[in-house]
Amino acid sequence: MEFKGIRPKEIDLRSIDNLEKYQFERYEQWISNNLGLSLENSKWKNKKFNWGNLSVKLSKTVKEDLGCITIKVVYK
Structure with a gap:
């Protein structure tokens, strides 16, 4: 994946x-x-x-909150 000639690792x-x-x-x-x-x-x-790792996490600030979903993509 490239963004204007830059290949991010994460x-x-x-x-x-x-x-x-x-x-x-x-x-x-x-x-x-x-x-x-x-x-x-x-x-x-x-x-x-085969191209890298994908991680998913649910973060909550308070118990009653639905939370925020974070997806982290790390390329080899």
Whole structure:
């Protein structure tokens, strides 16, 4: 992957804070269906590919909050 001639080794993607419940559930379902990972706790979930690694984490600031989903892509 290149961005204007630059080849990054790592990219962090982050969901929007304060999502509505249905929006958050769509993110969660996409991760489950496409990556085969669940977000039941706040530990990093890792998946290896031939091109690199992908990690997913659910972060919460308060218990009642739905949280924020972070996807980290690390290329070889």
